[in-house]
Amino acid sequence: MPTLFDPVRLGDIELANRAVMAPLTRNRAGVGLRATALTAEYYAQRAHPRNGAGLIITEASPIDAMAHGYLDTPGIHTPEQVEAWKRVTQTVHAVGGKIVIQLWHVGRISHTSLLDGRAPLAPSAVRANTKTFTAAGFEPVSEPRALLLEEIAQIVEQYRVAAGRAIEAGFDGVEVHGANGYLVDQFLRSGTNLRTDAYGGPIENRVRFLREVMQAVTGEIGGARTGLRLSPGAPVNDAQEPNAQPLFNLAAEQLAPLQLAYLHVIEGMTGGDRSLPFDYAALRTRAKAPWMVNNGYDRQMALDAVSSGAADVVAFGKAFIANPDFTRRLRENAPLNPLDPKTLYGGGAKGYTDYPSLDAVAATA
Template sequence: MADSNASATLLFSPTRLGDIALANRVVMAPLTRDRAIEGRVPTPLAIDYYTQRASAGLIIAEATQINPLGQGYLDTPGIYSAGQISGWKAVTDAVHAAGGKIVLQLWHVGRISHVSLLPEGEVPVAPSAIRANSKTFTANGMEDVSAPRALGLDEIPQLIADYRSAARNAIDAGFDGVEVHAANGYLIDQFLRDGSNHRTDAYGGSIEHRTRLLTEVVQAVADEIGAGRTGVRLSPVTPANDARDSDPQPLFERAVKRLDDIVGLAFIHVIEGATGGPRDNIAFDYAALRAKFHGPWIVNNGYDKAMATAALSTGQADAVAFGRPFIANPDLVARLRHDAPLAQFDQNTLYGGGARGYTDYPALDAHTAG
């Protein structure tokens, strides 16, 4: 039976994120699965994978590189070629036919890459030539990331143009919008943090300068496809991919305020605590961050139904993103609604491979749901 408690049913009530209408407030967070085929095209299996999960109020599709230098892991998809657009169009058409909504996460990994994954002769790019203490997934398994070079000031306009072009390509591929990935120690996040950004030009040094690339990328994307179809992901205190900053509270409060100045953004999506880990790894005032933004707010990291309901009922969030629970529970919305047990995913099939551990997790039996 459906929940009778009004606050509990809030999770399953409709809402809007900018121009995107959602049937419920359960968001599928982006999940890298490393299954793209030749040409960095999404696997045809992705059609089934995402359609199985179309009951989510919103699917944020896996991180997808905006250009060839943006790749940092084996077999991740892109959104810069005609073949990639076509491959994604088959996915979005199927999700929409199943009644779902789906946006694409736009990704540039920056220094979290390996030369074997990049065009011949290229090395990873970063705000500064500082190698990350991190590993990535290559054809040889997990390897240390390669040493990066610093992006030239004259290269930044093209980088921003690539984000704009990728956003347009995503809309052409049928996505309802995009999420700019500015979290988890990837390129935009590297520019934000003083642990990875030692620049002395207009993109480094002060908080105002370090938040400039984020602001310019999001503004360019919003100008291209509309602010109401543009979201942003942030992770203020995650240690993922050697992400470090000496004072994240004022940094991210300013970043959010600058995003708020781009009127009408669809959402900000915040990872609270360590990505996929402890929520209290570093003390941080998320309420102060929320107060800087007047648009929709998505929370993420370790939420269960009770926590999600509390966040929604107190106005802490407008929607709640669930990541790994969606891997083994394609019908996560129904399971949450009916307080049904959640299946556990197979760690060995998370990255790479075929249908096993990807599209073969069963939905809850209708009789069991009651």
């Protein structure tokens, strides 16, 4: 049986190991909401094919100016942003790493101060009971407005264009963010989608936006370079759905013909309770794609998941923030650096590029 440290192929992307760095918003974009030299250093530190992630999934990157919902997140919707991401991909590839970008539209999880005074966009004008990170700190999100029918097609096109820009920027592929109560998830769930047109009502209509986005992206760059992240069992960001199983089963069935590089599934409540009821095996059977699991995996859980065949790859989040050589530490069962939670969002090198590797610790011992 394979181990966590064996190579694997996800679509057209060859990974040196099966430990994946999950997307992690860090709020450190520079002028023009661009990735910076520090961004490149951060990812390159975690990209070594033996010590670091077999695959890096970047922090979520908004596909349009109206897709932003958190302060200082790097976009993929201007030529200057594409050029900035090129420095990141070149640096990662120079050390032998693989990297995909997560394409993001936050939908209603935003604030007017981040959108030049405009209201956030959503399937329906339903305000979320949650907060977002602005220049004033964490604030309640703003009241959204419902998308017009023609605007939905425009956003699907934005996803297609962003996917092409990602390949231009040198990424090995993309991951569409369909999880955690953002725009794709908002269309899926009955608590956030109150539409009465072709995009609302029965589950066949509510999966339409996801299907059209994935068709547009794979049509642009191919299914073998396209992943998708879902959080089926979790009402994150106040995205409620009383009957998630048939909804997500149908979504998986409709996406299977696209032959995606992988499906990235958050098990349980993002960053919390893993025991929320959902049959992930039923979803996997229908998806017919390489299976990436996420949420609270420790070393033994990850080893068992891969060796048993329960997962093809395992994504880790905050452990990769504090441990640039996290995969080596897993292999050697070495102790982990503690995470500094005060440096997670915003700032500079502290808590970003200054966590020591095992080699650095040994050199100072």
